Amino acid sequence: xxxxxxxxxxxxxxxxxxxxxxxxxxxxxxxxxxxxxxxxxxxxxxxxxxxxxxxxxxxxxxxxxxxxxxxxxxxxxxxxxxxxxxxxxxxxxxxxxxxxxxxxxxxxxxxxxxxxxxxxxxxxxxxxxxxxxxxxxxxxxxxxxxxxxxxxxxxxxxxxxxxxxxxxxxxxxxxxxxxxxxxxxxxxxxxxxxxxxxxxxxxxxxxxxxxxxxxxxxxxxxxxxxxxxxxxxxxxxxxxxxxxxxxxxxxxxxxxxxxxxxxxxxxxxxxxxxxxxxxxxxxxxxxxxxxxxxxxxxxxxxxxxxxxxxxxxxxxxxxxxxxxxxxxxxxxxxxxxxxxxxxxxxxxxxxxxxxxxxxxxxxxxxxxxxxxxxxxxxxxxxxxxxxxxxxxxxxxxxxxxxxxxxxxxxxxxxxxxxxxxxxxxxxxxxxxxxxxxxxxxxxxxxxxxxxxxxxxxxxxxxxxxxxxxxxxxxxxxxxxxxxxxxxxxxxxxxxxxxxxxxxxxxxxxxxxxxxxxxxxxxxxxxxxxxxxxxxxxxxxxxxxxxxxxxxxxxxxxxxxxxxxxxxxxxxxxxxxxxxxxxxxxxxxxxxxxxxxxxxxxxxxxxxxxxxxxxxxxxxxxxxxxxxxxxxxxxx
Numbered sequence: 001x002x003x004x005x006x007x008x009x010x011x012x013x014x015x016x017x018x019x020x021x022x023x024x025x026x027x028x029x030x031x032x033x034x035x036x037x038x039x040x041x042x043x044x045x046x047x048x049x050x051x052x053x054x055x056x057x058x059x060x061x062x063x064x065x066x067x068x069x070x071x072x073x074x075x076x077x078x079x080x081x082x083x084x085x086x087x088x089x090x091x092x093x094x095x096x097x098x099x100x101x102x103x104x105x106x107x108x109x110x111x112x113x114x115x116x117x118x119x120x121x122x123x124x125x126x127x128x129x130x131x132x133x134x135x136x137x138x139x140x141x142x143x144x145x146x147x148x149x150x151x152x153x154x155x156x157x158x159x160x161x162x163x164x165x166x167x168x169x170x171x172x173x174x175x176x177x178x179x180x181x182x183x184x185x186x187x188x189x190x191x192x193x194x195x196x197x198x199x200x201x202x203x204x205x206x207x208x209x210x211x212x213x214x215x216x217x218x219x220x221x222x223x224x225x226x227x228x229x230x231x232x233x234x235x236x237x238x239x240x241x242x243x244x245x246x247x248x249x250x251x252x253x254x255x256x257x258x259x260x261x262x263x264x265x266x267x268x269x270x271x272x273x274x275x276x277x278x279x280x281x282x283x284x285x286x287x288x289x290x291x292x293x294x295x296x297x298x299x300x301x302x303x304x305x306x307x308x309x310x311x312x313x314x315x316x317x318x319x320x321x322x323x324x325x326x327x328x329x330x331x332x333x334x335x336x337x338x339x340x341x342x343x344x345x346x347x348x349x350x351x352x353x354x355x356x357x358x359x360x361x362x363x364x365x366x367x368x369x370x371x372x373x374x375x376x377x378x379x380x381x382x383x384x385x386x387x388x389x390x391x392x393x394x395x396x397x398x399x400x401x402x403x404x405x406x407x408x409x410x411x412x413x414x415x416x417x418x419x420x421x422x423x424x425x426x427x428x429x430x431x432x433x434x435x436x437x438x439x440x441x442x443x444x445x446x447x448x449x450x451x452x453x454x455x456x457x458x459x460x461x462x463x464x465x466x467x468x469x470x471x472x473x474x475x476x477x478x479x480x481x482x483x484x485x486x487x488x489x490x491x492x493x494x495x496x497x498x499x500x501x502x503x504x505x506x507x508x509x510x511x512x513x514x515x516x517x518x519x520x521x522x523x524x525x526x527x528x529x530x531x532x533x534x535x536x537x538x539x540x541x542x543x544x545x546x547x548x549x550x551x552x553x554x555x556x557x558x559x560x561x562x563x564x565x566x567x568x569x570x571x572x573x574x575x576x577x578x579x580x581x582x583x584x585x586x587x588x589x590x591x592x593x594x595x596x597x598x599x600x601x602x603x604x605x606x607x608x609x610x611x612x613x614x615x616x617x618x619x620x621x622x623x624x625x626x627x628x629x630x631x632x633x634x635x
Contacts, residue, residue: 002554003598008068024595026616030606036627037602041558043067049121052091077103125149129552147185152553160560166523166531192473204461231258236409241427270424283410300393307386484541492533528565540589556598563605587612
C-alpha cells in the first residue's frame with residue numbers, strides 16, 4: 001500500500017506550509033478558484049519523479065523554494081523533497097529523500113540533496129513493489145518498455161481537464177505515446193505477466209537474436225574476393241576516422257591479412273574526442289581526379305573507336321592501292337617514257353628545245369613511283385597501337401574503381417559526421433560495422449543442425465508463453481472490472497444504466513452494449529455527467545482490483561474538481577443532487593475498501609448539511625486562506 005500522508009511547501013521566506021491527509025479515507029479541500037487546488041496533484045507528481053515540472057506558474061511557483069511529500073508504505077515512510085525550478089526552467093533534478101520506519105518531516109531546508117529524479121524513480125518503483133519487468137515491443141518503431149512508478153500513477157490521478165474528457169480516460173493518456181505505454185504496462189499491473197514470463201521473453205529475444213545472426217551469416221556467406229572487397233571498404237572507412245593508416249594495408253593483401261588488421265581495429269578503445277572534421281577538400285580533390293579520369297576514359301574510348309575505323313579503312317585502301325599500282329605497272333609506263341635531251345618523251349622524235357611541261361611530267365612520274373613504293377613499305381603499326389590503347393583503358397578503369405571506393409569511404413564518413421558530431425561516436429559506428437561484419441563473416445562452416453536447434457528452442461518458449469493465454473486472462477479481468485462499472489452506473493444515474501458497461505483494453509475506453517443501438521463508446525454517450533461518471537467508475541473499479549490482488553499500484557485516487565460540469569456561471573442552476581451523488585459514490589467506495597484506499601478531492605463544491613462531506617473536509621479556501629498562506633505574498 002502506498003498513500004500520501006502530507007504535502008509540504010518550503011517557502012523562499014524560510015516558512016513552511018504543511019497539508020496533512022488522512023490515510024484510507026476521503027480528503028476534501030474545497031474552495032474558490034485561484035487558491036492553488038490544482039497545484040496539489042501537480043506537486044505530488046513532481047515530487048514522485050516526473051520528468052518535467054507541470055506546476056502552474058503563479059503564486060505557488062513564485063513563493064515556493066522546495067516541494068515535499070511524505071509517503072506512507074505498509075511498514076515504512078518516505079520523505080522526498082524536490083527543488084522548485086527557476087521560473088524559466090521546465091524542471092530541476094535536485095532532490096532529497098529519506099526512508100525509514102519513523103522518518104519525520106524536516107522543519108526547514110536543512111538537508112543536502114542526495115539523489116536525482118531518475119534514481120529516485122528507481123528507488124520508489126522498487127519500494128512500491130514493482131518487480132523487474134519488460135514489455136517487448138512487437139514493432140521496430142517502438143522500444144521495449146519497463147513499468148515503473150510513473151506508469152502506476154496513470155491509475156491514480158485525474159486532473160481538471162481529464163475527468164470530463166469524452167475521448168481519453170486515464171491520466172496523461174492524451175499525450176504522445178502515453179496511451180500505448182498504458183496498453184503495454186497494463187498486463188503487468190493486472191498481474192497477468194510475471195517475472196517468469198519476463199525471463200522467458202528475455203530468453204526468447206536472445207534466441208531470436210542468435211537466429212538473426214545465423215541467417216545473416218548464411219546470406220552473407222560470400223566468396224573470398226567478395227570478402228576482400230568488403231574488408232577493403234571497411235578499412236577505407238576506418239582510415240577516414242583515424243583508426244588505421246593507409247601504410248598498414250595494401251590493395252593486394254590477401255583476405256586473411258586484411259581480417260587480422262580489421263580484428264585489431266575492432267579492439268581499439270574509443271577515446272572521447274570533442275571535435276573532428278572530415279577533410280572535405282580531400283573529397284573535392286578525389287572527385288576532381290575522378291572527373292578527370294572519366295574524361296581520360298572517354299578520350300581513350302574515342303581513340304580506340306577511331307583506330308578501329310582507321311584499321312578497317314586501311315585494309316580497304318591497301319587493297320585498292322595495290323590494285324592501282326598493278327595497273328600502272330602493266331602499262332609499263334615508267335619504263336617506256338624516256339626523257340633524253342632534245343627528244344619527246346612520248347614519240348622519241350628530235351626536238352629543238354625541252355619544254356618545261358616535259359620536265360614537270362618527269363618529276364611527277366618520279367614522285368608517283370616513289371609514293372606508290374612508300375605506301376607499300378611504310379604502313380603504321382595500327383594493331384600494336386590499338387593494343388596499347390586497350391591496356392591504357394584497363395589500367396584507367398582499375399584506377400577509377402579504386403578512386404570510387406576511396407570517395408565512397410569519404411562520403412560515408414561525411415554522412416556519419418552529419419549525424420554524429422563527436423568523432424568517438426563515429427569511430428564507434430565504424431567499429432560496430434566491423435564487428436557486425438566479423439560476426440557474420442566466418443571462415444568456419446555453419447553446423448548443419450545449429451539453426452534447427454535454435455528454431456526448436458524458439459518454438460518451445462513461444463509455446464510456453466502462449467500457454468499463459470495472456471489475452472484470455474486480461475479479458476477475464478476486464479469482465480470483473482466491467483461488472484463493477486455496470487453495477488455502479490446505477491448509483492450515478494448514468495444513461496443506459498440497465499445495459500452492461502464494458503471496458504476495452506484494446507480501445508482503452510468504455511462501451512455500453514445496448515440491444516437497440518448496439519455498442520456505444522464513451523465519446524458517443526454525450527453529456528458531461530456521463531463522461532465524469534464513467535471516469536469515476538473506471539478509476540474505482542481498477543483500484544478495487546489492484547487492492548484486492550495486492551498489485552504494485554499506489555492506493556490513492558486524486559480527483560480535481562469532479563463536480564465542475566455542474567457549476568455554470570449562474571449558481572442558481574447548479575444541480576446539487578447530482579453533485580451529492582458523486583460524493584456519496586466516493587464515500588461508499590472508500591468505506592467498502594476498509595481503509596485500503598485513500599481519495600483526495602479538490603473541488604468548488606461545499607455541503608454544510610452533509611455529515612460525510614463535513615467530516616472529510618480538511619480545509620476550505622477563499623481570499624484569506626489558500627495553499628500559499630496570505631502572509632507569504634508580498635504586497
